[in-house]
Amino acid sequence: MTLNRRAALALPLLATPALAQPAWPDRPIRLIVGFPGGSTPDIAARAVAAHLTTVLGQPVVVDNRAGGGGTIGADAVAKANDGHTLGVTIGGPGSIARILNPALPYDPVTDLAPVSLLARMPFVMSVNPGLPVRNLAELVAHARANPGKLNYGSVGAGSTGHLIVAEFAARHGLDITHVPFRSVPQSVTEVVAGRVEMTAAAAGAVVAQARAGQVRAIAASGAARMATLPDLPTFAEQGEGARDVYAWIGLFAPAAFPAERLARISAEAQAAMRAPDTVRALEAAGFELLGTDAEALRTLIREEAGLWGPVVRRLNIRPES
CATH class of the missing domain: 3.40.190.10 (Periplasmic binding protein-like II)
Structure with a gap:
């Protein structure tokens, strides 16, 4: 076979992108909230969902899984493996839940991937x-x-x-x-x-x-x-000393969520907290908007564990307390 003939046969292979990936998201995204409709986490979740729906080109559907002080919803996020599930939760379920209840079926530190610290009050x-x-x-x-x-x-x-x-x-x-x-x-x-x-x-x-x-x-x-x-x-x-404690709202994904998707969602969540419609909705509800990167939320989780973990142990607080 001549050199030119071999080169011609190779052209179709060279024209096919070796690293081509399917478009994501390719179906609706589920956004689990571990609290009932109308709660402060739900208000934040729906504002973010509206923004993500626009920029991702797929519906972002809020799924309220109330109960267990937010741990039922957080557990559902931790166990999701479809690549299209995210979750919005708050301090306890997202940081110290396993300290409070060692039998909890998920660990917020290892089973949830921080995406963005959205807001606080x-x-x-x-x-x-x-x-x-x-x-x-x-x-x-x-x-x-x-x-x-x-x-x-x-x-x-x-x-x-x-x-x-x-x-x-x-x-x-x-x-x-x-x-x-x-x-x-x-x-x-x-x-x-x-x-x-x-x-x-x-x-x-x-x-x-x-x-x-x-x-x-x-x-x-x-x-x-x-x-x-x-x-x-x-x-x-x-005179009660520093009590710089907030009710914060965080966006999370399952720990196994692909890194490139995490990066994209984090960037879009940060943009959502600057979008005029989101700002109006959440400031009216009393939030201070933050929209941080994932590392800021990860740092907050470590700080909360350090603050409240000793209190939980010293006062022997358990889920039935």
Whole structure:
């Protein structure tokens, strides 16, 4: 065979890209949220889903898997192997869930891949207006004078709201009882109704009630005062030390998610947090938008484990606490 003949036969092989990859995504993407519709994680998830639907060319469908304080949804993300499943979750299920419950069927550190830290908001410690308490010092004094008579609600044992109050009570030697509920809005509703006396809830779930006088906000957990409640002092301003703790919302993928897809989704998630429609929707809900890279979320997870892990162990907090 002549040299020219061999070269001609080789042309079709050279014309075929050796590394050609199928287009992705090639079908709808499922975005699992471990909390009910209308919750703060759900609000963030739907804003991101709307942006991703536009830029990826495939529907991004929010799938609410409420229960277990967010761990049911996070577990579903960790176990997904279809290459088209992502998840939105919050601090506990995304960082310290395995510390709280060693029997949990997933490990947020090894089974979930951080994609982007989307947004955050501080926690607000609030009490029923009938309680004679207007700040943290008065809360301590009242609880000491009424041991065992105060209850506080949260979204569940080991949730950040639970840990904030449990650590505060332990530090001051207070005897107050934890009452878990299925959702943050439910815990706030119970404070409004007076069936529990207090809660530490994400700001977006309680600001409207505080402004309406249905609850009395007494402290915020962020590094600075909130623009939406400018007269509310922080924990630090009330002599409680730094309480730079937030209700954060993170975007995750299963640990086995392909790296090139992770990079693309992370970049698009960061862009989503700068998109005008997303900014309007989430700022109206009380979020501070972040839209970080994956490493910033990974760092936050390590920091939260270092902060809350010792508290969980010292107070022997378990899922049924």
